[in-house]
Amino acid sequence: MSEISLFKVTIDGEEVEVAPGTTILQAARQLGKHVPPAMCYYTKLQGSGGKCRTCIVKVTAGSTKDPRPMPKLVASCRTPVMDGMVVANETSPEVIEARKGVTEFLLINHPLDCPICDQAGECHLQDLGYEHGAQKTRYDFERRTFDKIDIGPYVQLHMTRCILCYRCVYTADQITDKRVHGVLDRGDHSEISTYIEKAITNDFSGNVIDVCPVGALTDKTFRFKSRVWFTKPVYAHRNCPKCTGKVTLWYKGDDVLRVTGRKDKWGELEDFICNTCRFETKKTADWVIEGVVNVDRHSVISQNKYTLKAEKPVVPELASKHTGEGTWDHQLK
Amino acid sequence: MKPLFSEEALAIVEKYVAKFPEGKSKSAIIAILHLAQAELGGWLSPEVMDYVASILKIEPIEVYEVATFYSQYYTEPVGKYVLEVCHTGPCALRGADEMISYMERKLGIKKGETTADGLFTLKGVECLAACGSAPMMQCGLNYHENLNEQSVDVLLEEFKKESKVRRPFC
Amino acid sequence: MGKIKILTKDIGTPNLQNIDVYISKGGYASVEKAIKTLGPDAVVEEVKKSGLRGRGGAGFPTGMKWSFIDKTPGKSRYLVCNADESEPGTFKDRYLMAENPHVLIEGMITSSFALGANRSYIYVRGELIYVVRILQKAIDEAKAKGYLGKNILGSGFDLDLNVTCGAGAYICGEETALIESLEGKRGNPRIKPPFPAIAGLWGMPTVVNNVESIAAVPWIVVNGGEEYAKLGIGKSTGTKLISAGGHINKPGVYEIELGVPVEEFIYSDEYCGGIWKNRKLKAVVAGGSSVPILPANLITKTANGEARLMSYESLSDGGFATGTMLGSGGFIAYDETACIVKNTWNFARFYHHESCGQCSPCREGTGWMEKVLHNIEHGHGKPSDIDLLVDVAKKIEGNTICPLGDAAAWPVASAVRHFRDEFEWHIKNPSAATQPGAVFRNEAVLA
Numbered sequence: 001m002s003e004i005s006l007f008k009v010t011i012d013g014e015e016v017e018v019a020p021g022t023t024i025l026q027a028a029r030q031l032g033k034h035v036p037p038a039m040c041y042y043t044k045l046q047g048s049g050g051k052c053r054t055c056i057v058k059v060t061a062g063s064t065k066d067p068r069p070m071p072k073l074v075a076s077c078r079t080p081v082m083d084g085m086v087v088a089n090e091t092s093p094e095v096i097e098a099r100k101g102v103t104e105f106l107l108i109n110h111p112l113d114c115p116i117c118d119q120a121g122e123c124h125l126q127d128l129g130y131e132h133g134a135q136k137t138r139y140d141f142e143r144r145t146f147d148k149i150d151i152g153p154y155v156q157l158h159m160t161r162c163i164l165c166y167r168c169v170y171t172a173d174q175i176t177d178k179r180v181h182g183v184l185d186r187g188d189h190s191e192i193s194t195y196i197e198k199a200i201t202n203d204f205s206g207n208v209i210d211v212c213p214v215g216a217l218t219d220k221t222f223r224f225k226s227r228v229w230f231t232k233p234v235y236a237h238r239n240c241p242k243c244t245g246k247v248t249l250w251y252k253g254d255d256v257l258r259v260t261g262r263k264d265k266w267g268e269l270e271d272f273i274c275n276t277c278r279f280e281t282k283k284t285a286d287w288v289i290e291g292v293v294n295v296d297r298h299s300v301i302s303q304n305k306y307t308l309k310a311e312k313p314v315v316p317e318l319a320s321k322h323t324g325e326g327t328w329d330h331q332l333k
Numbered sequence: 334m335k336p337l338f339s340e341e342a343l344a345i346v347e348k349y350v351a352k353f354p355e356g357k358s359k360s361a362i363i364a365i366l367h368l369a370q371a372e373l374g375g376w377l378s379p380e381v382m383d384y385v386a387s388i389l390k391i392e393p394i395e396v397y398e399v400a401t402f403y404s405q406y407y408t409e410p411v412g413k414y415v416l417e418v419c420h421t422g423p424c425a426l427r428g429a430d431e432m433i434s435y436m437e438r439k440l441g442i443k444k445g446e447t448t449a450d451g452l453f454t455l456k457g458v459e460c461l462a463a464c465g466s467a468p469m470m471q472c473g474l475n476y477h478e479n480l481n482e483q484s485v486d487v488l489l490e491e492f493k494k495e496s497k498v499r500r501p502f503c
Numbered sequence: 504m505g506k507i508k509i510l511t512k513d514i515g516t517p518n519l520q521n522i523d524v525y526i527s528k529g530g531y532a533s534v535e536k537a538i539k540t541l542g543p544d545a546v547v548e549e550v551k552k553s554g555l556r557g558r559g560g561a562g563f564p565t566g567m568k569w570s571f572i573d574k575t576p577g578k579s580r581y582l583v584c585n586a587d588e589s590e591p592g593t594f595k596d597r598y599l600m601a602e603n604p605h606v607l608i609e610g611m612i613t614s615s616f617a618l619g620a621n622r623s624y625i626y627v628r629g630e631l632i633y634v635v636r637i638l639q640k641a642i643d644e645a646k647a648k649g650y651l652g653k654n655i656l657g658s659g660f661d662l663d664l665n666v667t668c669g670a671g672a673y674i675c676g677e678e679t680a681l682i683e684s685l686e687g688k689r690g691n692p693r694i695k696p697p698f699p700a701i702a703g704l705w706g707m708p709t710v711v712n713n714v715e716s717i718a719a720v721p722w723i724v725v726n727g728g729e730e731y732a733k734l735g736i737g738k739s740t741g742t743k744l745i746s747a748g749g750h751i752n753k754p755g756v757y758e759i760e761l762g763v764p765v766e767e768f769i770y771s772d773e774y775c776g777g778i779w780k781n782r783k784l785k786a787v788v789a790g791g792s793s794v795p796i797l798p799a800n801l802i803t804k805t806a807n808g809e810a811r812l813m814s815y816e817s818l819s820d821g822g823f824a825t826g827t828m829l830g831s832g833g834f835i836a837y838d839e840t841a842c843i844v845k846n847t848w849n850f851a852r853f854y855h856h857e858s859c860g861q862c863s864p865c866r867e868g869t870g871w872m873e874k875v876l877h878n879i880e881h882g883h884g885k886p887s888d889i890d891l892l893v894d895v896a897k898k899i900e901g902n903t904i905c906p907l908g909d910a911a912a913w914p915v916a917s918a919v920r921h922f923r924d925e926f927e928w929h930i931k932n933p934s935a936a937t938q939p940g941a942v943f944r945n946e947a948v949l950a
Contacts, residue, residue: 050694051862053902072901078694101898105867138891141874164860182394183689183860184401186672188870190860195397196379352665354579354622357705359687363670367629389687402689402859404671405629421591422792422849423748423835459673459853460591460792461630464748464833465755474633501632503639503668 007083012091024076024087025055029266034089037099037128039106039213040165041077043268048170049077052163053102054128058095061086073098096132103132108139109188110214111160119215121228124267125163146191151181152199154206154220154279159191162216168192168208175272176202192216203242206278210261210269221279222250222258231257233295236287242274248293249284256282262293334387337380342372346388349503358389362399364503365389366406371500376407404458412447412454414492417471420457423464432468433457435482439489452493474501507734509722509742510715511758514602520637522644525605533613533721534650538658541724546617550720552728554740559585559676559713560791560831561906562815571700572618573708581709582615582623584717585681589628589673591792591853592833595744596714598756600627600634603718604641608664610717612650613724615662618710622663625714626681629670638666673857677905678711679703680859691861692905715744736762739814743832745774750784750838752776765789765811765818766803769836782838783949786921789818790830792850793910795917796843797827799950823917839949842942844929847918848876854911865908868899872915879926882933889926893919921948 006017009027012034018027026043028035036057041049049055055077059070064084073095076087089095107129114120146159164183169192172179181194194200200208209217231250238245250258259278261269281287338346345368349361365385366377373381377400379393386393400406407415416436420429433455437443440453447454463469466478477488513519513528522530537546551566572580584607588596600607607625615623627635642664645651653661672690674680679693682704703709719741723731732740739761748754751769753776759768768774769784778784784799804811806825811817818829837846855869872895875888896912903909919926925943929936936943 050904053862053864053904056902075694075904080696098898098902102863102902105863105871105898108867108871139871141871163863164866166861179392180394182398184397185860186402186404186689187855187858187860188866190866195394195401352624352667354705357686360667360685362687363629363684364668367632367668367670398689399687402672403629403669404856406670420849421853422788422846423592423833425846425849426749426835426837426841427754459856460589462588462594462597462628464592464594464835465746467748467754471630476633503632503635503666 007081007085009081009084010086012087012089018081020080020083022081024057024059024074024079024081024085027081028076028087028089034091035266036076036089037124037131038077038266039124039128039163040167042167042170042211043266044272045167045170045174045211048165048167050075052106052165054099054106054132056095056098056102058088058092059085060088060092099132100134103128104134104138106163107133108137109144110163111143111145113161117161117215118218118223118228119161119212123215124213144188149193149197150220151194152201152205154275155200155209156218156220156223157181157192158216158218159193160216161214162192163214164190164192165213167211167213168217171208171211171272172200172202172205175204175207178202203274203276204272206275207261207269207272209278210263210272213267219258219260219279221282225257226252233293235262235290235293237290238277238281238287240274240277243277244271244273245277246271247273247277247287249287249289254284256284256287334384337373337384338369338388339372342368345502359391359395362389362391362396363403366396366400366403367500368502370406371502374410375413375500376410410447413452414472415454415456417456417458417461419459419461419463419467419469419471421460423460424467424469427467429457429468432470432480432485436485439485453489507742507760508758510599510603510606510718510744511756519602520604520641522605522641522648525603526648529725530605530721531609531645531648531650533609533724534616535656537613537616537724538656538660543617543619546613546720546724549723549728550617553719553723553731554728554735554738555716555719555723555731556739556815557713558715558719558743558831560590560793562829565712565716568700568712569614569618569710571698572710573701574619575708579622579705579707580618580620581704581707582611582618582620583678583681583685583704583709583711584611584623584625584714585676585678585711586625586627586631586634586714587669587673587676587681588714588831589676589857590831590833591850592746592748592788592835593791593831594746594748595756595832597631597634598746599714599718599744600631601637604637605645606718606721607638607714608641608645609650610720611664612645612655612662614710614712614717614720615664616655616660620710621661623665624685624704625664625666626675626685627666627668628675629668629672632668635666635668642666672859673853674859674905674907677907680905681711682709689859691859692907694904734760736812736814737816739816739829743813743829745813745832745834747775747834747836749788749835750779750782750841751836752779759813761812761814762817763813764803765813768813768834769803775834775836778836778838780838782840784836785839785841785949786837786843788827788833788835788837788914790828791833792835792853793906793913794828794830795823795826795913796837796846796921797825797917798921798948800948801825801921802827803950823913823920827917839944840940840942842880843918843922843925844876844880844936847915848873848880850914851876851911854907854914858907858911862904862908864899865903865911868895868908869911871895872899872911876915879929882929882937884926884930884933886927886930888930889919889923892916 016031036055039052056073061067063082349364353360382396469478555565556562675690680690684690699709787802851873855873860866896916900912
C-alpha cells in the first residue's frame with residue numbers, strides 16, 4: 001500500500017495530522033479537543049452539514065502554500081483541511097461571538113418547552129444553548145408554531161421544535177427506499193412535512209428520530225413514559241434479518257421503555273436500525289445484553305449514572321458469566 | 334394515473350423535457366408546473382402535483398417541495414385574474430402602496446384576497462424588475478407599467494370583458 | 504467620458520428582434536470570427552484582456568472565471584446565463600433581452616464556443632415568460648441560420664442552446680441556487696467548495712454569467728479585448744447598463760461608459776435628468792437594494808471631497824464607512840420626502856420574503872429585522888431596537904451559506920449608520936412619525 005502523506009492542521013494551537021479530504025470538524029474530532037458543535041452535519045448522511053452554522057470557525061492560515069487567512073468564518077463541517085492550515089475555534093473571540101449569534105437565531109423561534117419535551121436531557125440544542133447561549137432573549141415577538149402531526153404509527157412530528165437541519169430528509173433519502181416527507185415552503189415558513197397527510201411506513205423510518213438533534217421527531221412508543229435521565233442505557237443485540245440488530249435498550253426498572261440505535265461520542269448513530277428492533281422488540285428476553293453504556297457525553301444522563309449506585313437493571317446473563325461486568329458499579333469504577 | 338393534460342399540453346411537456354439531457358427530466362418540473370397551473374384550474378392541487386410527479390417519475394414529495402418554494406405557484410385556489418402589484422422599494426417610492434390601496438377600494442377586497450365573484454385576486458409581490466416604470470403590476474403573461482388610477486380602471490374593465498384566463502407558461 | 508454604446512447601440516432600430524435586422528447591424532460577426540479565425544483559447548484571452556467584470560453584482564473578472572473551468576476530457580461543460588434579474592432597483596437585463604435578444608444569443612454562442620460547452624442554458628426569472636418567448640424565437644432564428652445546432656458554420660462545433668424559466672425566487676440569482684433550480688429542485692444555494700467551475704450543473708464543470716456580461720462578449724471578440732479595456736476607467740473597463748429609478752425625472756436603463764461622475768449621472772438630461780418635482784436629493788442606493796445606502800452628501804463626493812464616479816472603485820471608496828458598491832447597477836434615488844425607516848423596513852421585508860430558509864442566520868435573522876423595523880415604522884419602536892438591529896445584521900453578515908445574508912444585512916446596517924437620527928426620531932416621536940407624509944429632515948445630508 002502506498003503511503004498517503006498526511007496534512008498537518010493546527011486547531012486552537014494543537015497539531016493533528018489527518019488524511020487529505022478530511023474536514024476541519026473531523027480533524028478536530030480526531031484531535032479529540034476543540035471540537036466545534038454540529039447541529040446539522042451528520043457523518044453518515046451524504047450532503048448534510050453547512051446549514052446550521054454553529055460549527056463555524058476562523059481559518060487564520062489557509063495552508064503552508066497559501067498562508068492567507070480565509071476572509072469569512074467557514075463551516076468546519078464542510079471545509080476540507082489543507083496542509084499547514086491553522087484554525088481558531090474556541091480561541092477566537094470572533095468565532096465565540098458569531099456562534100452565540102447562531103445559537104440565538106436557533107432559539108428565537110424554538111418553543112423552549114424543555115420541561116415537557118421528550119428530548120430534554122439528550123437534546124443538542126439544549127447543550128448548545130447551555131454552552132453558547134445568552135441568559136436573556138432579545139426577541140419579543142410571537143414564536144412560530146405548527147400543529148403536531150403523526151407521521152405513521154410510531155413517529156410524531158412536532159415541527160415547532162424543528163431547527164431545519166435537514167437530517168431527517170437526508171435519512172429518508174439515503175436510508176429508506178421512498179421518501180414521503182421533505183422540506184416545504186420557504187424561508188422562516190419552511191417546514192418538514194408530508195404536505196398531505198401521509199404515513200411514513202418504511203422499515204427504517206424510525207431512524208429519523210435518532211438523527212433529529214432536537215425533540216421535533218419523537219418515538220410515540222416512548223412519549224412521556226419517562227425522562228431520559230431516569231432510564232438506563234444498555235447495549236444489546238439480536239439476530240435481525242433487516243439490520244445489524246445492534247441497539248441501545250433504555251431501561252426503567254425491568255422494563256425496556258425505548259430502543260434506539262447506538263450513538264458514538266459525537267451523538268451520531270453507529271448503525272441505522274430497523275423499525276422492528278426499534279418499536280416492536282421491547283422485552284429483555286428478545287435481546288442479548290452486552291453491557292451498560294458508558295455515557296461520556298456531558299448530558300444529564302451521565303450525571304445520573306455516575307452518582308447512583310444502580311441496583312437495576314438486573315442483567316442475569318452477564319452478571320453470572322463475568323463477575324460483575326455489566327453492573328453499573330463495575331462500569332462506573 | 335389518468336392523464337390530466339390534453340394531447341397539446343403533453344406535446345409541450347415533451348418539448349420541455351427535450352431541453353435536458355437524458356435522465357435529467359426532473360429539470361423540466363419548473364416549466365411543467367407553470368403549464369399545469371395554466372391548464373389545470375389555475376392552481377396546483379395535490380392531485381395536479383401528484384400527476385406531475387407521475388409524468389416525471391419522481392416521488393410526489395419532490396413536487397410538493399418545489400411547488401411550495403417558488404412564489405409563482407399557487408397552492409390554493411386564486412381568482413381568474415391575479416393582479417400582482419409590485420410593492421418593493423423602488424415601486425413604493427413611486428406610489429405602489431397608494432396604487433394597492435386604490436385597487437383595494439375599487440375591488441372591495443384587501444391585499445391577498447379574492448373578489449366574491451372569483452374574478453380577481455389582489456396581491457402585493459416583490460420586485461418584478463420594472464422599477465423604471467413604477468408603479469406596475471403583472472397579470473398573467475403581461476406587465477402593466479406606469480400605472481395610474483385611470484389606467485387601472487381601464488385594465489380592470491378589459492379583464493372583465495375577456496373570456497380567456499391568461500396564465501403564463503413557456 | 505465618451506458616449507460610446509455597445510449593448511444598446513442598435514436599440515430603437517425597428518424589428519431589431521428579427522435576426523435579419525440584427526445581422527444587418529453587424530450581428531453574429533463574433534461567432535464567425537471566433538469560430539473561423541480565433542479558436543476557443545484566443546476568445547478567452549480577449550475576454551481576459553478586456554477586463555470585463557461580472558455585471559450581475561459581484562464584479563468578478565469574467566475571463567478569470569472562465570479560466571477556472573475544469574477541462575478534464577470526457578466531462579461535459581455547461582454555460583449558464585443568469586437571467587434571473589430580481590435585485591430591487593435592477594431592470595437592465597429585462598430591457599436588454601426584450602429589446603435586443605440576439606445580442607445575448609450571439610454572446611451565448613461565442614462564449615459557449617470559448618468554454619467548449621456543447622449545451623447551454625439561459626435561465627430567465629419566471630415572471631418574465633414573455634421574455635422567454637422572445638428568446639426562444641431568437642434561438643429558433645439563429646438555428647435556422649446555422650449559428651446554432653450541429654456543426655456550426657462547418658466548424659464541427661455543436662451547441663444546443665436552451666432557454667428555461669424560474670418560478671419566482673430572488674435567491675435563484677445566486678449561481679448555485681440557480682443551478683439547483685435548473686436541476687428542477689428548490690433554489691437552495693449550495694455549500695462551497697466545490698465551486699460550479701469544478702462541479703456545477705449535474706455535477707459537471709459550469710460557468711454562470713450574467714446577461715449583460717455575456718452580451719458584452721460579441722463586441723469584445725469583434726473589436727478586441729484591448730479596445731474594450733480602453734473604455735471606462737482603471738479596472739472598471741467598458742460600459743455598464745445602469746437601471747435608474749426612484750425619485751428622478753427620467754427613470755430608465757442607461758448605458759454609460761464606466762467613470763461618468765455620479766453628479767452628472769443624476770443631474771444630466773442625458774441620464775436621470777435630476778430629482779423630480781424640483782426636490783432635493785436625500786439618499787441613493789447605487790447598485791441594487793443590497794448595497795449600502797448613502798446620504799446625498801456622500802454619493803456625489805467621496806469623504807475626501809473628490810468627485811465620485813460611476814465605477815467599481817470610486818463607488819466603494821471609503822469602504823462601508825463612507826462608500827458603497829456598484830453592484831448590479833440598480834440606481835435608486837430618494838428625494839427629501841423619502842422616509843429612510845420605511846424604505847429600510849421595505850427592503851427587510853423583501854429579504855425576509857426571499858430567504859430560502861436553509862441556513863439559520865438568514866432564515867431567522869431576516870424575519871427578526873423585518874419585525875423590529877416594522878415596529879419602528881409603525882410607532883412601536885424601543886430605544887434599544889436600533890442597536891439590536893445593528894447587532895442582528897452583524898450576526899447575519901458573513902455567517903451564511905450564500906451572499907443573501909450580506910445582502911439583507913447591509914441595507915439595514917448602512918441605513919442606521921448614516922441615518923441613525925432618523926430612526927431615533929421615529930422611536931422618540933411615534934405619533935408625529937406615523938402621520939401620513941411625516942418625514943424627518945436633516946438639511947446637512949440633503950443635496
